[in-house]
Amino acid sequence: MDISKEEPIYSISTAAKLLGISVPTLRVYEKEGLIIPHKKESNQRLYSQADLERVECIRRAINEKKISVNGIKAIYSLIPCWEVVNCSQEDRAVCGAYNSEDQPCWTFTHPNTICESKSCRECEVYSDYSNCGTIKNLLKNIVGKAS
Amino acid sequence: MDISKEEPIYSISTAAKLLGISVPTLRVYEKEGLIIPHKKESNQRLYSQADLERVECIRRAINEKKISVNGIKAIYSLIPCWEVVNCSQEDRAVCGAYNSEDQPCWTFTHPNTICESKSCRECEVYSDYSNCGTIKNLLKNIVGKAS
DNA sequence: CAAAGTTGATAACCACAATTATCAACTTTG
DNA sequence: CAAAGTTGATAATTGTGGTTATCAACTTTG
Numbered sequence: 001m002d003i004s005k006e007e008p009i010y011s012i013s014t015a016a017k018l019l020g021i022s023v024p025t026l027r028v029y030e031k032e033g034l035i036i037p038h039k040k041e042s043n044q045r046l047y048s049q050a051d052l053e054r055v056e057c058i059r060r061a062i063n064e065k066k067i068s069v070n071g072i073k074a075i076y077s078l079i080p081c082w083e084v085v086n087c088s089q090e091d092r093a094v095c096g097a098y099n100s101e102d103q104p105c106w107t108f109t110h111p112n113t114i115c116e117s118k119s120c121r122e123c124e125v126y127s128d129y130s131n132c133g134t135i136k137n138l139l140k141n142i143v144g145k146a147s
Numbered sequence: 148m149d150i151s152k153e154e155p156i157y158s159i160s161t162a163a164k165l166l167g168i169s170v171p172t173l174r175v176y177e178k179e180g181l182i183i184p185h186k187k188e189s190n191q192r193l194y195s196q197a198d199l200e201r202v203e204c205i206r207r208a209i210n211e212k213k214i215s216v217n218g219i220k221a222i223y224s225l226i227p228c229w230e231v232v233n234c235s236q237e238d239r240a241v242c243g244a245y246n247s248e249d250q251p252c253w254t255f256t257h258p259n260t261i262c263e264s265k266s267c268r269e270c271e272v273y274s275d276y277s278n279c280g281t282i283k284n285l286l287k288n289i290v291g292k293a294s
Numbered sequence: 295c296a297a298a299g300t301t302g303a304t305a306a307c308c309a310c311a312a313t314t315a316t317c318a319a320c321t322t323t324g
Numbered sequence: 325c326a327a328a329g330t331t332g333a334t335a336a337t338t339g340t341g342g343t344t345a346t347c348a349a350c351t352t353t354g
Binding site for chain 3: 168169170171172175189190191209215216217
């Protein structure tokens, strides 16, 4: 993973221009929990190259694959985060993300779990499976170990 | 599983009436691969109680959860069928379902695989996870074995 | 310090997914 | 064999999800 791809360098208007969409749309995606842009101390958003690619992927899902935003959220919620971060049984019992079926895990706070101190934006659950097409591959890998 | 719930007894118009939707809608769901009604020799559809519950679940996903039909299909396609039916590595290599990300496995024919001879309508991959809310539970169970 | 850009929030717009109506040909029912 | 129901296919309808415009208040930039 190239560190430069993760570097937050684009303002929201620049990001919108590069993506060919409007600024409000980017904010909606964030509000829905599809993306987590970096924020300056002043609360202004900054987007990295990886963020842009993530949005492009979301747009393909919406426009080409005709999957609704809520559908994407439901799909994200199926990522077995508990396995990726290897959280304990006790953590799972108290973790909202573990039991949710319509919100990605990174839209939750995770009090009293291993994720409590982690930044979701940097967590592999968020960053590794941003490309829509890779979630099933993750399942193939993880599930494969079981048999 | 009560056998009577699986018994195909309702005609399409009866099923539509019971569900409060139109006949064409039921056909659309079938065409999209969301449901597999039983068919008489004469090609007429018959629906079981389980079929109706499956449709109710689909309707909740569409109307309440706001997940599009293509979104539901994408979610279904994430069910780790290869693990449920325990198919071989060779099977996976040639199975369209294993590599699909937008069509449920039961919308494929499965030549030269363990599923070749199985009826998808009766396969647990199709029947057990019809209730939208159970797919993540399946993942929890299967993935759990891995750790 | 003025111009340009950002913030969150609300409201307006509209493309189109989801549903239904309609059709002729065919099957089932009594 | 007539009436009612089904078939697949096509076309029409409509509700609304996704997008954008607009706003006043605030921040950054040069």
